[in-house]
Structure formats: C-alpha cells, structure tokens
Amino acid sequence: MCAETIAEPVAELSPTAPAAAAPATSDLWERLRAGFALPTRLDDRRVQLHLQWFKRHPDYLNRVVARAEPYLPWILDRIEQAGVPSEIALLPIVESGFNPFAYSHGRAAGLWQFIPATGRRFGLEQNWWYDGRRDWVAATDAALAYLQANRERFDGDWLLALAAYNAGEGNVLKAQRRNQARSRATDFWSLDLPRETEKYVPKLLALREVFTHPGDYGLELPPLDPDQRLELVETGSQLDLALAAELAGLPLETIYRLNPGFNRWATPPEGPHRLVLPHGAATGFRQALAGLPEEQQVQWQRHRVGAGDTLIGLAKQYHTTVALLQEVNQLRDHRIRRGDHLLIPTAREALDSYSLSAGQRRLALQNRKRAGHKQVHVVRPGDSFWDLARHYKVGVRELAGWNSMAPTDTLRVGQKLAVWTRAPTAANPNIALQRVRYRVRQGDSLARISQRFRVSISQLEQWNDLDRRRYLQPGQVLTLYVDVTRQAGSG
Incomplete structure (x- = not known):
C-alpha cells in the first residue's frame, strides 16, 4: 500500500460490529466462490505466470x-455485508500471506x-500499546x-480500485492522465503502473482461479469447525493478556494471534x-470475567x-507509559517528589x-540464527x-529486517540492533583466516592489538563495533579474523 492518498469522506463500517450469522450455505469455500465477481483475463501473461508459480x-x-483459517470466515462475513466481490477476501494472501504480524520495508x-x-x-x-x-x-x-x-473514484472499476489500494490513488490517476494525453485506453490492463502494481492485480485474479479449481493446484480446502468461529467479547477496561488466556482456557499465543493489534x-x-x-471459549470467558472485580483485571x-x-524512567522500568502513570496517579505534569507513592500497572507474568x-517478537527475530x-x-x-x-557492508533492507523494522523507521539512541556480517576472507585464496577471541590486557590499545595480529584498526572496529575514542577495558573480549600461521607467539 502506498503513502500517497487523497482525503475524502468514506463509508462508515463499525469495526466492532459482530459478524453476521452464516448464510444458508455453511460451506465457506462454496460461499467464497459464489461471490466471485471481478472481471478476469486468464489469457493475460501476468496472470498465467502467477498460475504457473x-x-x-x-x-x-x-x-x-x-494461516487464513481463523480469520477468513469473519472477513467473508464482512465482505458479504459490504456487498463487494468475494475475491477481496483473498487479498490478504497477496498483501501479507495472511500473517497478522507482517511488516514490510515500506512500513506497512x-x-x-x-x-x-x-x-x-x-x-x-x-x-x-496498540496498532490498529x-x-x-x-x-x-x-x-x-x-x-x-x-x-467510487474510478467509476465502479474494481481493478482500478485494487490498483489504487496498492499504488495509491494519485499514481493511478497520473497513469490515466498520461494515457488520455496519448488517446489510449485508461483501464487497468492499458496503464503503465509501478511494476509491483502490475503484478498485484493479476496475482489476485490468479488466486481466484486457484480457489475455483483447487484440485488442479494441489490445494486442500479443509472444512471449518463451527466452535472455532470467532466472536468479539467486551472486557470493559484494561486486561492483562496472560489473565485473559487463563480465563478463556487458551494458550497465550492464541490470544495474541487472534488479537495481534496488542x-x-x-x-x-x-x-x-x-x-x-x-x-x-467465549462463553466461559464472559462468565469468568463477570466474576472478576475490575481492579483485578x-x-x-x-x-x-x-x-x-x-x-520516564519508571515507565521504562515497569513497561508502561508516562501518560498512564499520570492518569492513574492524577498527575498534572511530569513532576514527582521523593517519598511519594505511585500506583503502577504491572504484568502478572515475566515479560518473556x-x-x-x-x-518479544523483535527479540526473537534478532536472535534467529x-x-x-x-x-x-548500540545506536x-x-x-x-x-x-x-x-x-557493516550489508543491505539496508536486510539490516532493518533483522530487527523487525523498516529502513525509514526512527532509531533511538541506546537501541540495540542485530547485525549479521559475513566472516571475512583473505585476499589470497591460499590463506585461511581463523576467528580468534582475544581478551584485552592491561595497557592494550587498538593500535597495539592491530600490530600484534597484523590487522587494521578499522577492521578491529568493524568486527567489534568499537569506537576508537573510547578506551579498551582489561578483560574485554574482542573478535578477530587472522592468518594464524603468522601469529606464532602473538598471545
């Protein structure tokens, strides 16, 4: 999805409205196919390339x-209520592969x-606290x-509406104006759009064909368990998610996967x-929550x-926000006095x-081998x-991705970033470099260590994320890549 948008009034859809009861046809996949309504072009080369893949x-x-199984029935209900083509229910496959935690290099x-x-x-x-x-x-x-x-902007054309969802309305309108100036057609198939968008709509149309004839593509569509149909349950106030899992009789991970905005x-x-x-699980949860005083949530x-x-320091220490501390303790500003007592909400379980x-998702990604x-x-x-x-001689997108971020995200001073670099290789293919761990001794300096191991100071800095303006500390361990055949007696 693109940042370029044009402000305008939109139809209101309540995000908390309950899903409608299932139609007469309870088979999700039959309902999905019955609502297909997009114009398709199976003979288009781009559609065919996706189908072959x-x-x-x-x-x-x-x-x-x-991955889609928990979410798809609800999404299809909303699509049927809105009266839009049911192919739209497959759009999260194109966008995120139905991964609720997906985060792109473009900050989507x-x-x-x-x-x-x-x-x-x-x-x-x-x-x-929350990302809607x-x-x-x-x-x-x-x-x-x-x-x-x-x-509505594109006169009822769903393919152009989808293209604008991906590239932004402004980019599609510009492409149309270019074609109009050349007396060319302005439908999706005739426009010169960004490469990603030119693949985007054909991919959705290819998925329509796949779900129409799943057996031809090795796709198995399982029947869905009615007990797994989802409901919205009001909690009334803030609720610890570990407690929510306990009251619902569900694993905490399930709570997060169904509620990934938290x-x-x-x-x-x-x-x-x-x-x-x-x-x-919803009925038992409601009953258990009703018997729990609000202050115990x-x-x-x-x-x-x-x-x-x-x-600020207390908010960081207790993993909460300054605004919440101010609200709970009726503080007008940031001033607190020694000896005062503050009420602070805290997690009932260890944060990990x-x-x-x-x-924790970011930490797991940073620690992935x-x-x-x-x-x-350290930023x-x-x-x-x-x-x-x-x-570090790595890709920008790679570096951001290793840390669950996008290249345009703001870095904070003191933030820790994981960086994966290739082990250095010697210019001479007959020389094998070996990784060495060296413990800094009293009186050592970068210049002395670089001379001892015949490496450069800049290499020492890069391998160990060092700042030459800071002194080395005795006992500090450094990583070096050296030609060990030349290091006899170097210690």
Missing part, C-alpha cells in the same frame, strides 16, 4: 490457507498492509472502506476494550519514589512469557540505517 508451489498455498503492517498515514486516515489508531493496522477486525473494515472509496502485555488503557475469541504495584526517579508482544557472524550495534547519536548498512 502456484502450480509449482502447492505447499505455499496450503500453508497460507492454514498487518493482514491488509496499511502504512501509518493511510491507517490513520481510515481510523486505525497506532500507539505504544494489525488489529485485523478493525483493519478489515478499514480496507473495505478504502476499496469502496477507490471504486503490542504489550495488556490491552490498551484507552481501548479497544475487547478481545477476539473462538466461539467455543490488571495487577498493580505501589512504588515509593526514590532519589533520581522520573516518570508474552512471547508475541512487539518487544542466520548465516555469518552476529554483532550487536549512537546520528546513526541511520543507511550509514550502518554501509559501515
């Missing part, structure tokens, strides 16, 4: 269907891949509103105060303000138990992804 990769299709997030600006335009809140772009319930309605607005260990203080739960700690304490929170040598870079003032990529 899908035929060669049935495992991919089946993995995507397995969630099943429907909203970028920040377009998400805000369609009412998707984004803050420390990943809240697939809210984002589904936002995507339908966006697509319907595009369809960034932290609890639902947001300001809402949305609701959870998506399987039908089979989140665990509280009483903190005595000490010397040097600040609201909330394994699909934003912080990859080819090469891992280094940890300094003035650092950017572009400069760091050049310094």
